[in-house]
Amino acid sequence: MDKLVIDGGKPVRKKPFPPRIMFDEKEVKVITEMMKKATKENTAKYLDRYAGNQVDTYEKEFAKFFGTKFATAVSSGTAAVHSAIAALEFEPGDRIITTPITDPGTVMPILFQGLIPVFADVDFDTLNLTAKTIEEKIDKKTRGIIVVHLAGVPCEMDKIMELAQKYNLKVIEDCSQSHASIYKNKYVGTFGDMGVFSLMSGKHMTSGGQGGMVITDNEEYYWKAKRFADRGKPFGIENPKGNVSIGLNYRMTEIEASIGRVQLKKIKKIAEKRFKIVEELRRGFKNLRAFSLWKRPEESKPNYWFCFIKVDTEKLKYDKYKIAEILSKEGLPVGAHYVIPMYENPFIKEKKTFGTSGYPFIPYGEDLEYNCPVAEKALNAHITLYIHEGWGKKEIEDTIKIFEKVEKHCLK
Numbered sequence: 001m002d003k004l005v006i007d008g009g010k011p012v013r014k015k016p017f018p019p020r021i022m023f024d025e026k027e028v029k030v031i032t033e034m035m036k037k038a039t040k041e042n043t044a045k046y047l048d049r050y051a052g053n054q055v056d057t058y059e060k061e062f063a064k065f066f067g068t069k070f071a072t073a074v075s076s077g078t079a080a081v082h083s084a085i086a087a088l089e090f091e092p093g094d095r096i097i098t099t100p101i102t103d104p105g106t107v108m109p110i111l112f113q114g115l116i117p118v119f120a121d122v123d124f125d126t127l128n129l130t131a132k133t134i135e136e137k138i139d140k141k142t143r144g145i146i147v148v149h150l151a152g153v154p155c156e157m158d159k160i161m162e163l164a165q166k167y168n169l170k171v172i173e174d175c176s177q178s179h180a181s182i183y184k185n186k187y188v189g190t191f192g193d194m195g196v197f198s199l200m201s202g203k204h205m206t207s208g209g210q211g212g213m214v215i216t217d218n219e220e221y222y223w224k225a226k227r228f229a230d231r232g233k234p235f236g237i238e239n240p241k242g243n244v245s246i247g248l249n250y251r252m253t254e255i256e257a258s259i260g261r262v263q264l265k266k267i268k269k270i271a272e273k274r275f276k277i278v279e280e281l282r283r284g285f286k287n288l289r290a291f292s293l294w295k296r297p298e299e300s301k302p303n304y305w306f307c308f309i310k311v312d313t314e315k316l317k318y319d320k321y322k323i324a325e326i327l328s329k330e331g332l333p334v335g336a337h338y339v340i341p342m343y344e345n346p347f348i349k350e351k352k353t354f355g356t357s358g359y360p361f362i363p364y365g366e367d368l369e370y371n372c373p374v375a376e377k378a379l380n381a382h383i384t385l386y387i388h389e390g391w392g393k394k395e396i397e398d399t400i401k402i403f404e405k406v407e408k409h410c411l412k
């Protein structure tokens, strides 16, 4: 049996896994054309969203793709979450249920709006919120839910929407990791009141490094999100007298939108490829005893962002960190990421918010204790495998071989 690389053996995979190339000549062309024009005419005309037509067109194309009535483009996923929360006009101290396994970009805007995040537990097999875990956390101050379709895998949106209706709660779907993932024949982001997306360059598609989008069928929410994303400008208001509400400057640039438009045309193919790669990995993992892929709900077609691999530490000699290190030395693009639940971060634990006030936790969240045992167990049991649409047969085969080799050496 070949030795592990950490013991001086040879790696299964000699060549590095291929880098992810997101752009081709199409993005180069639109940017080159824009910059050429900007060197000859008034530069601002080609870069600011109100001077050109790229952002407006991108918004229309994005809404059309997802089948919603409206889309508003912003500068990041965090800005998209923030604009959506602001559009729903919660009152300070209102409680928003969300997941403890996500990016801080889902949670920080809750605090900026003077709201209290309440962390519901997740399902161990999907690492997502469920209607049941959300319901356990509903109290008389709960007004909203932000679900995250983690790593591309959809939450059970039919049951979550039923629950939201029962308790009269607003729902934001954070689709930052699930562009064009499908649940029961519908794109995620179109079940709730609003869907939000991060379009930074690590995601399935990008608007040129950074960017975000808010989608909705509700015209009122659309205008409110759009106003919030530009300092309360009176968009959609007849005879305005000034800026109508507070907001920030979260505008997307023309350059970002022109890249985003090209990328939007690629997303279906990317989703298709990623789905096939992961389903093939699932088949390959069937013979492994200590490693398995996380679950995808029935009637879902995820646009997988990365893979969660469950590491059965009862069967293995090492914890997930050591296993990730061993796999990585064999040449596999893996990490031990998603380590702590969101509420263990200092910004929540030590209430590092506005000066020394602890606001809004003080006064609105003083009765709350954060504890999600299943999420904590799941975080200790999963590592992350970074797949992408550029993977071919060889990458899939090598991944399975590497796991087989590591399992053989590391089983108790």
Ligand SMILES: Cc1ncc(COP(=O)(O)O)c(C=O)c1O
Residues within 6 Å of the ligand: 076, 077, 078, 079, 081, 102, 103, 104, 105, 106, 148, 174, 175, 176, 177, 198, 199, 200, 210, 211, 212
């Ligand atoms: C689920 C989720 N929400 C929000 C964000 C924040 O997006 P951005 O980095 O574009 O601000 C991310 C970023 O990774 C994310 O994964």
